[in-house]
Amino acid sequence: MVNSDSPTTPLDSPLARKNPLTMENFHKFEKASNGTTDSMTAPSATISSTSFNSASLECASKETSTIQNETLKKRRNSAGHKKDYNQTLFENIDYLGCSKLNDPSNEPEMLDLMRVLDEQRMTSAVTVSLAVPHSARGFVVLRDTTGIELTSFPVQRIRFCVRGRLDSAQKHCFSISFTHHGINGEQTHQCHVFRSAQPEMAGRALYCFSQAFSNSGKENMSDNEKRIDYKFEAYLEIRENEGSQSSPHWVLCPQQNNTLKLRRDRQKRLIVQLKQVQLCKVFGPPLTVTKCFGMLLAAGRNLRHSDMQLLELESMGPGANPSVYVINAIWDPRIHVFDVLNTETPRDSRVFLTVAADVIIAEAGEPIRFRLEAKARVFHRDERFYKLPRVALREGYSLTLEV
Numbered sequence: 001m002v003n004s005d006s007p008t009t010p011l012d013s014p015l016a017r018k019n020p021l022t023m024e025n026f027h028k029f030e031k032a033s034n035g036t037t038d039s040m041t042a043p044s045a046t047i048s049s050t051s052f053n054s055a056s057l058e059c060a061s062k063e064t065s066t067i068q069n070e071t072l073k074k075r076r077n078s079a080g081h082k083k084d085y086n087q088t089l090f091e092n093i094d095y096l097g098c099s100k101l102n103d104p105s106n107e108p109e110m111l112d113l114m115r116v117l118d119e120q121r122m123t124s125a126v127t128v129s130l131a132v133p134h135s136a137r138g139f140v141v142l143r144d145t146t147g148i149e150l151t152s153f154p155v156q157r158i159r160f161c162v163r164g165r166l167d168s169a170q171k172h173c174f175s176i177s178f179t180h181h182g183i184n185g186e187q188t189h190q191c192h193v194f195r196s197a198q199p200e201m202a203g204r205a206l207y208c209f210s211q212a213f214s215n216s217g218k219e220n221m222s223d224n225e226k227r228i229d230y231k232f233e234a235y236l237e238i239r240e241n242e243g244s245q246s247s248p249h250w251v252l253c254p255q256q257n258n259t260l261k262l263r264r265d266r267q268k269r270l271i272v273q274l275k276q277v278q279l280c281k282v283f284g285p286p287l288t289v290t291k292c293f294g295m296l297l298a299a300g301r302n303l304r305h306s307d308m309q310l311l312e313l314e315s316m317g318p319g320a321n322p323s324v325y326v327i328n329a330i331w332d333p334r335i336h337v338f339d340v341l342n343t344e345t346p347r348d349s350r351v352f353l354t355v356a357a358d359v360i361i362a363e364a365g366e367p368i369r370f371r372l373e374a375k376a377r378v379f380h381r382d383e384r385f386y387k388l389p390r391v392a393l394r395e396g397y398s399l400t401l402e403v
Contacts, residue, residue, distance in 0.1 A: 086134040087141075088208045094125040094195040095142070096173070104159040104177035104189040114164055114173050117193045130194065132208040135215050153178070155212045159189070163206045171199045174206055230276060230287060230399040234370045235392040236355055237271040238262070238331075254388035259350060260376035263383050264342050268331040270295060270311065272357045273392075274370060275324045287399075288362040289325040292316045297331060299340035301352045301373045308356060309337050327357055343378060350375045364401060 096117040101109055131141040133155060141152045160177045164170030175193040196202045240263060243249030250269050254261050262268075272295065276286055296308035311329040319326040333342035345351055356371045372395045 087131045087138065088134070088204075090130040090132070090196065090201060090205055092197055093128050093130050093201075094121060095128045096121050096125055096193040096195055098190055098192045101177060101189040101191050104179050104191070107160070107162050110160070110162045110175050110177060110191050111164065111170070113191055114162075114170050114175050114193050115168075118164075118170050118173050118195060121195060125195070128194075130205070132205065133212055134208075136213055138212065155209075158209065158213075161206055161209050163202050166199070172196050172202055174202045176209070227400050227402050230401065232370070232397040232399055233275045233277050234357070234372055234395045234397065235271075235273040235275070236372045236374070236395075237273075237392045239269045239271065240266045241268070242266075252390040252392075254385045254390045255393075256388055258375070260374055260393075261383075261385055261388065262333075262341070262376050262378050263381050264344060264378055265334055265381045268333060269314070270297070270329045270331055270355060271392075272327045272329075272355065272370070272372075273319065273324050274327075274357070274359065275321075277396075286323065287364070289359050290362050291360045292325075292327045292357055293360065293367070294358045295327060295329040296356045296358070297338075298354055299338070299351060301354055303354050308354070325359070327359075341376070341378065344380060345378045350377055352376075364399075368399065370395075370397060 096114075097120075099113055099117075101113075103109065127145050128150065129143045129145075129147075131143070133139060136155050138155055139152045140155060140158075142150045144150055157178050158176050159179050162175055164173040173193060173195045175191050177189060177191045179187055179189050194202075194205075196205065238253045238260060239250035240253055241248045242251050245267075248267075253268075274289055292313065295311045295313060297311055298308045300307065311331055314328040314330050316325070316327045318324065331338075340351060341353055352373060352375050354371060354373050356369055358367050358369050361368055372393060374393050
C-alpha cells in the first residue's frame with residue numbers, strides 16, 4: 001500500500017512489487033475483486049482551475065446501490081450493463097499502469113504515482129482508446145488498438161481525477177482513482193494513469209469527466225433526447241387550364257383508383273400546401289417556412305436531383321390559414337423534357353411523376369425538401385371526366401431538428 005505520509009514511492013506498494021505495472025495487472029486486479037460488491041456513487045465534480053494547472057475534480061462518494069462483480073468477459077457482455085454511447089473518444093492514449101492507494105482523494109499521492117509511471121512508460125505503456133460518456137450513469141470503456149474492449153466501468157465508480165502539473169514533464173498525463181468494497185466491508189483503492197499525445201488532450205479528458213459527473217441524466221440517454229420531432233403534411237393539387245391563355249380557368253384534375261387523370265397539351269398549375277401537424281404535446285412548437293426557392297418535376301420515382309426539372313414559380317406565402325404555406329408553380333407539359341408526361345398512355349398503363357418543393361425553414365440550418373410521388377394516366381386533350389373525385393394528393397412527413 002502506498003502511504004502518503006512516508007517518503008516511499010508508489011512503486012513500493014505490495015501490488016507494484018509483486019507485479020509490473022501493465023494492462024495485464026489491470027485485469028488481474030479486477031479479477032481479484034471477483035465476488036465483491038461495488039459502491040455506486042453519485043459524484044459531484046468541481047475543477048480547481050480553469051487552466052487545469054494541477055487541476056483536479058473530486059467526487060463526493062456515498063453508497064447508493066451494489067452490483068455483483070463478474071469476470072471482465074461477463075461484465076462486458078452482461079445485459080444488465082447497458083452502456084451509454086453518448087461519449088467522447090480519446091484515441092492513442094498510453095495506459096501507464098495502476099497501483100493501490102491509501103486515500104483515493106489524495107492528489108499528491110496520485111501525482112507522485114503519475115510521475116513514477118511516466119518515467120517508466122517506455123517499458124510498460126499500452127496504447128488504448130478511452131471513451132468517456134456524457135452522463136454520470138454511463139460507462140467508461142477502454143479498447144486496444146484493434147478495437148477490442150479491454151474493460152469498462154461505471155463513471156459513478158470514479159472517486160477522483162487529477163492532471164499532471166503544467167510546469168512538469170507530466171503535463172500530458174492524467175489519472176483516475178476508484179474505491180472497491182469487498183465482501184467483508186474492506187475498501188480497496190486503486191489509481192490508473194494515462195498519458196496523452198498532447199497536453200491539451202489531458203485537459204480535455206479531465207473536462208469530459210467533469211461534465212459526465214455533473215450530468216445525472218436518464219440511463220441509456222440517446223441522441224433522440226437532444227432532438228425535437230415535427231410532423232408535416234403536404235398537399236398537391238394539379239390544375240389544368242380549360243380556358244384560354246388570356247382568360248385561364250383552372251380545374252382540379254380528378255383521381256380514380258389513386259391515379260391522376262391528366263390531359264395532354266394543357267397548361268397546368270401545381271399547388272403545394274405545407275402544413276405542420278400538432279398531433280400531441282411531444283412534438284415541437286410551430287416552425288416558420290420563410291421561402292420556397294424551387295419547385296421541381298420529373299417523370300418517374302426514386303429520382304436523383306439531377307433528374308428533376310425546375311418549374312416557374314408563380315407565387316408563395318402563407319395561405320388564408322397562417323399555419324399553411326402555399327406554393328404555386330406553372331407547368332407547360334409541351335416542353336420536350338416532359339414528353340413522357342405529355343404522351344397518351346395505353347389503357348392499362350400508368351406513368352409515375354415526382355414533385356419536389358425546396359423550402360427554407362427559419363429554425364432549420366439547411367434547406368428542406370418535401371417530395372411527393374404519384375401515378376397518372378394521360379388522356380387526349382379534349383377528354384371529359386364525369387363524376388370523378390377531385391381531391392388533392394396528401395403525403396405525411398417527419399422532421400427532426402437537433403437542438
